[in-house]
Each structure stands twice: as structure tokens, then as C-alpha cells.
Amino acid sequence: MVDTAGEPEELPPVDSWISKVDFRSTAEVKIPERLVDQVIGQEHAVEVIRKASEQKRHVMLIGDPGTGKSMLARSMTEMLPREDLQDIIVYHNPEDPNEPKIRVVPAGKGREIVNAQxxxxxxxxxxxxxxxxxxxxxxIGLSVILSYNWGAPTPEFRTDAPNIILFGILVAAIIYIATRYTGHRQENLMVPKLLVSHTPDEMPPFVDATGSHAGALLGDVKHDPFQSGGLETPAH
Known part of the structure; x- marks a missing residue:
């Protein structure tokens, strides 16, 4: 736990401070590339952040608004090892749709697996x-063939040929509709969802989780397993 508020330090007068600084304009001021090196006035907190990043430990920052808590937390993402990033894939569980299967793979592999699926x-x-x-x-072709009277000297349509052809078209339409619109949902369920995705050279994510209630922090729940007739949303 780090208190970023600290005790206020006595600063020298601005005129005397400027007279000691060796630059003519702000364009000559060198800004460090790493965010943690840009933090001013929080040396102890910076030291703790560096050690926590190196040891992969948790840090709790406590302080007044504007004391650099979010900036320090964001700076940890630059020091965390990128090779430890992982993708998370969610698979449909046919035994219990409300408990999908989770798979963890190295960063960058998740999108490849999903695209292949x-x-x-x-x-x-x-x-x-x-x-x-x-x-x-x-x-349809079989119904047309059966509608001919092949026993006649000259093949000709039977008297019930329209009924045979119509019956064949009806059967073909039923098969087409049944196979076209019933299997797509199952095929879509077999494709996994990419829950967390990273690229190999991507920095670890930083989420500024500020909210007054769980819905603001975690988001609304969109999964509704209680619908029937195929209207329920998939758990993954």
C-alpha cells in the first residue's frame, strides 16, 4: 500500500528556480520515453511500482485526486513482461451451455485459432x-422422370404428372428449408469466441476501473439462458 499524497514539500521561488535551469524554451526540455520516468514528486511510489512490476506483485495506491495514482498504475504496463500475455478463448459446452469451456493460449494465437475455426x-x-x-x-428430376408414362409407345406425361411434380417440388423445398435454417445455429456455436486478444508486441492492458456500482465496473449481463425455442443467447 502506497500513500501518494505525502507531505507537501517547500518549493523554491519560481524566479530563482528558473534562473538555475539551463534552457531557453520548453522545446529543449527532454521528456523521458517511459511513463514512470515522467512522474515527478512521487519518488517513493515510483520505487514501489518498479519493485512490484519486477516481482509481479499487487499494489494499492491511496491518495487525493491528481496525485498521480492512475499515471503510476498505467506506468506498470510498460514494465510488465509482454511475453507473459495470454489470449482467452471461450468454447461452447454442449453438456451445459451455461458453463462454457475456457482455453488459454499464448498472445496472438487466439485470433489464429478462431479464424481457422x-x-x-x-x-x-x-x-x-x-x-x-x-x-x-x-x-425434382426424379419427380419429372416418374411423371412420364414410359410404357407407352411414345413417352408422354401421365395424367397425374402435375401432382407428381408438385409433390417432388414440395418435398425438395421442405428438405432445403429444414437443412438450411436448422444447422446454422449449431455450426455457429461450434466456433469459439475470442474473449481476450493480444498481439505478441502489445503492451499489457490497463483498465481504469472507476465506477459507483458493479454494472459500471463489469458491464451489463447480456446472456439470457431462460428463453426457449432457440431464442436464448449463447453463454459464450
Whole structure:
């Protein structure tokens, strides 16, 4: 725990301080590249932040507004090891949709896995669509063939040919609708969701979690498992 308020220090008069500074304009002032080196007047807190980052420990900063708490916390992201970043992938759990499966992979691998799963799902969807269209045309063609009277000297349509063709079209339409709109949801569920994504050279994330209630900090819950008839939102 670090108290960033501290006791106020007595500063020298501005005129005497300026006379000792060797620069003519603010353009000559060198600004450190690292954020932690830009913090002024919080030497003890900076030391604690450096040690906590090196040892991967937690820090609680307490102080008045404007004393540099958020700046110090953000500076930790520049000192944390980037190679330890991880992606989090969420998979659908067919046994219990309300308890999805979680997988942790190295940074950058999550998006590759999700894109590969999407491409595989798209390929399966295209293969399924081709197979369905083949079945549909086969049924329609078979109904047209059966509507002919092949026993006659000259093949001609039977008297009930319209009914046979109409029945074939109806069966083909039912198969097409049933296979096209019932399997997409299951295929979409099999594609994992990328919950946390990083790039290998990305800095560790910093979240300024300031809120007066849990909804402001964590966000609203959009998952509704109590709907029926396929209207419930997937848990992942």
C-alpha cells in the first residue's frame, strides 16, 4: 500500500528556480520515453511500482485526486513482461451451455485459432449447401422422370404428372428449408469466441476501473439462458 499524497514539500521561488535551469524554451526540455520516468514528486511510489512490476506483485495506491495514482498504475504496463500475455478463448459446452469451456493460449494465437475455426465452419457450410442442392435437384428430376408414362409407345406425361411434380417440388423445398435454417445455429456455436486478444508486441492492458456500482465496473449481463425455442443467447 502506497500513500501518494505525502507531505507537501517547500518549493523554491519560481524566479530563482528558473534562473538555475539551463534552457531557453520548453522545446529543449527532454521528456523521458517511459511513463514512470515522467512522474515527478512521487519518488517513493515510483520505487514501489518498479519493485512490484519486477516481482509481479499487487499494489494499492491511496491518495487525493491528481496525485498521480492512475499515471503510476498505467506506468506498470510498460514494465510488465509482454511475453507473459495470454489470449482467452471461450468454447461452447454442449453438456451445459451455461458453463462454457475456457482455453488459454499464448498472445496472438487466439485470433489464429478462431479464424481457422471460422474457415472450417464456412467450408462445412458450403459442403452442406452443395449436398442439399444436389438432393433437391435429384428429387425434382426424379419427380419429372416418374411423371412420364414410359410404357407407352411414345413417352408422354401421365395424367397425374402435375401432382407428381408438385409433390417432388414440395418435398425438395421442405428438405432445403429444414437443412438450411436448422444447422446454422449449431455450426455457429461450434466456433469459439475470442474473449481476450493480444498481439505478441502489445503492451499489457490497463483498465481504469472507476465506477459507483458493479454494472459500471463489469458491464451489463447480456446472456439470457431462460428463453426457449432457440431464442436464448449463447453463454459464450
Amino acid at each position: 471460422k474457415a472450417e465452419a464456412m467450408q462445412r457450410r458450403e459442403q452442406k449447401a452443395s449436398m442439399v442442392m444436389t438432393i433437391v435437384f435429384f428429387i
